[in-house]
Amino acid sequence: MKKYDIVVIGGGPAGLAAAIEAKKEGIDQILVIERDRELGGILQQCIHNGFGLHVFKEELTGPEYAERFINELRSLGIDYVLDTMVLEITEDRTVHCVSSADGYRIIESQAVILAMGCRERTRGAIAIPGYRPAGVFNAGTAQRYMNMEGYMVGKKVVILGSGDIGLIMARRMTLEGAQVMAVAELMPFSGGLTRNIVQCLDDYDIPLLLSHTITKIEGKNRVEAVTVQAVDENLKPIEGTERVYECDTLLLSVGLIPENELSRSAGVAIDNATKGPIVNESMETSVEGIFACGNVVHVHDLVDFVTEESRRAGKAAAKYVKQEMATSMAILETKAQEGIGYIVPQRIRMENVGEQLPLLMRVRNVYHKAELSVKIDGVEVKRLKKAHLAPGEMERIDLPKALIEAHLGKYISVEVVKEA
Amino acid sequence: MTKDLVCIVCPVGCRLTIEKDDTAENGYRITGNTCKRGINYAIEEMTHPTRMVPTTVKIEQAFLKRLPVRTDRPIDKKLIFEAMKVINDFTCIAPIKMGDVLIENILGTEVNIIATRSMDKV
Ligand SMILES: Cc1cc2nc3c(=O)[nH]c(=O)nc-3n(C[C@H](O)[C@H](O)[C@H](O)COP(=O)(O)OP(=O)(O)OC[C@H]3O[C@@H](n4cnc5c(N)ncnc54)[C@H](O)[C@@H]3O)c2cc1C
Numbered sequence: 001m002k003k004y005d006i007v008v009i010g011g012g013p014a015g016l017a018a019a020i021e022a023k024k025e026g027i028d029q030i031l032v033i034e035r036d037r038e039l040g041g042i043l044q045q046c047i048h049n050g051f052g053l054h055v056f057k058e059e060l061t062g063p064e065y066a067e068r069f070i071n072e073l074r075s076l077g078i079d080y081v082l083d084t085m086v087l088e089i090t091e092d093r094t095v096h097c098v099s100s101a102d103g104y105r106i107i108e109s110q111a112v113i114l115a116m117g118c119r120e121r122t123r124g125a126i127a128i129p130g131y132r133p134a135g136v137f138n139a140g141t142a143q144r145y146m147n148m149e150g151y152m153v154g155k156k157v158v159i160l161g162s163g164d165i166g167l168i169m170a171r172r173m174t175l176e177g178a179q180v181m182a183v184a185e186l187m188p189f190s191g192g193l194t195r196n197i198v199q200c201l202d203d204y205d206i207p208l209l210l211s212h213t214i215t216k217i218e219g220k221n222r223v224e225a226v227t228v229q230a231v232d233e234n235l236k237p238i239e240g241t242e243r244v245y246e247c248d249t250l251l252l253s254v255g256l257i258p259e260n261e262l263s264r265s266a267g268v269a270i271d272n273a274t275k276g277p278i279v280n281e282s283m284e285t286s287v288e289g290i291f292a293c294g295n296v297v298h299v300h301d302l303v304d305f306v307t308e309e310s311r312r313a314g315k316a317a318a319k320y321v322k323q324e325m326a327t328s329m330a331i332l333e334t335k336a337q338e339g340i341g342y343i344v345p346q347r348i349r350m351e352n353v354g355e356q357l358p359l360l361m362r363v364r365n366v367y368h369k370a371e372l373s374v375k376i377d378g379v380e381v382k383r384l385k386k387a388h389l390a391p392g393e394m395e396r397i398d399l400p401k402a403l404i405e406a407h408l409g410k411y412i413s414v415e416v417v418k419e420a
Numbered sequence: 421m422t423k424d425l426v427c428i429v430c431p432v433g434c435r436l437t438i439e440k441d442d443t444a445e446n447g448y449r450i451t452g453n454t455c456k457r458g459i460n461y462a463i464e465e466m467t468h469p470t471r472m473v474p475t476t477v478k479i480e481q482a483f484l485k486r487l488p489v490r491t492d493r494p495i496d497k498k499l500i501f502e503a504m505k506v507i508n509d510f511t512c513i514a515p516i517k518m519g520d521v522l523i524e525n526i527l528g529t530e531v532n533i534i535a536t537r538s539m540d541k542v
């Protein structure tokens with residue numbers, strides 16, 4: 001049995017960046033395991049531009065962004081296997097995987113990096129009454145069919161959910177000659193980036209129906225119509241507001257959930273708010289030697305942030321293998337307070353913090369002209385003005401190490417302060 | 421007359437306002453931008469709006485049926501659907517390298533259609 005220093009699970013942008021960084025830190029025996037037929041993860045189907053502005057200072061499409069990292073991985077001579085599914089990881093970092101070429105394999109590793117990404121919430125999770133005809137797709141599945149396999153999924157389309165994937169697909173289907181009749185969004189605000197509302201909906205006069213949901217699907221064999229209905233502030237459909245849209249396709253873009261069955265099998269503790277592993281400043285999970293990064297930890301909207309986070313995970317895993325990681329008992333926790341949905345990392349060991357501690361978070365609501373207040377043990381240490389905050393846009397605060405040390409306490413909290 | 425715009429040059433998505441101002445060098449008064457690119461965007465949006473177009477073309481002898489492509493620079497917004505017709509009539513044959521120019525000077529705009537990934541011959 002071959003023993004590796006680091007095994008990376010998932011060959012998307014997170015896994016690629018982590019492996020590359022670990023290699024640059026001098027680790028030689030690295031293996032990336034990917035279940036798909038190629039590396040690159042979800043980026044291979046995201047053919048639109050908008051990637052790489054932070055990392056490459058250029059605006060790239062998903063496949064271009066992925067190819068740069070794949071080329072780097074290859075040129076560094078890092079091992080990877082494709083068409084190989086990891087089935088289980090144990091607490092002692094033994095990885096069980098299966099492929100048609102090699103059968104069932106058990107691989108031991110000193111450190112493991114979880115980079116399995118996320119998957120789309122399925123329709124069952126949001127229960128729409130009506131038949132279950134053909135023509136109902138998850139937006140990401142439709143994206144894969146259209147952009148990689150070349151199947152047009154429909155001609156008259158209604159989209160439920162205004163996350164980025166739904167918005168991007170509205171434009172994509174319009175460009176390919178479909179008529180996108182409306183995008184319905186349950187919440188009073190969109191979960192997508194504002195630029196995507198402008199360039200994907202407004203540009204093509206596609207209406208965005210905020211505070212609306214789909215209450216009925218008609219059609220026995222294929223979708224024939226859907227009923228769109230306004231909802232009240234408790235998200236309950238309002239009687240009398242029903243509107244029927246004749247269509248042949250319904251795309252669901254109702255969110256992503258980190259894919260953590262494997263993490264659970266290894267005994268990794270999961271955060272209820274992020275649905276991903278609880279991690280510390282080094283992106284290490286609750287199980288020693290198991291690290292995590294990218295969408296498996298929390299859903300990112302910008303791959304650039306995935307890359308940055310994954311580089312930190314790769315670097316830390318290398319440090320762990322080289323036994324240079326400080327395992328301090330003194331731990332600070334982060335607390336999401338008023339208006340904040342979650343903060344990553346959840347736990348901090350100051351010994352391993354560089355000059356800055358990056359805190360990534362999402363707000364719960366849309367705010368104009370608000371402030372983010374950072375406190376240590378309830379004492380404010382930093383305040384940032386924000387012209388605009390929205391749940392669809394991840395916020396990042398870099399806290400200088402010196403600032404935290406000057407106030408050393410038990411927890412760091414962040415809250416939204418609305419303008420008086 | 422002032423107009424509200426959202427800058428789409430980068431994901432920050434600054435909210436801009438633009439107003440004609442004959443005393444300004446470029447003829448407009450623009451506020452709300454975080455960087456200079458926002459100014460250019462606002463002026464272009466008022467005078468001749470353009471967009472990047474990412475899409476796919478048919479590919480033969482590759483492991484997938486579609487190859488992702490994009491315009492190598494933004495194209496006149498009014499020409500997007502016409503350009504899509506040309507792109508959808510085009511078929512390429514593997515192998516293709518990322519960055520290869522597949523359609524040159526589309527619709528006489530000087531914009532090229534380039535491959536956004538490599539695909540080997542199978
Ligand atoms: C539809 C969509 C549109 C997006 N648009 C943009 C955009 O415009 N701009 C932007 O910057 N970002 C965008 N993003 C975000 C960005 O692409 C993602 O955040 C990024 O791809 C996440 O990287 P990842 O490596 O964590 O996950 P992924 O890319 O999902 O990669 C995870 C990989 O792990 C593999 N895997 C999972 N489980 C196993 C297993 N058990 N065994 C082996 N392999 C496994 C998967 O096959 C996959 O290849 C978009 C995301 C989506 C989903």
Ligand code: SF4
Pocket residue numbers: 427428429430431432433434452453454455456457458459461
């Ligand atoms: S003004 Fe600059 S920072 Fe703001 S959205 Fe435009 S390009 Fe981005």
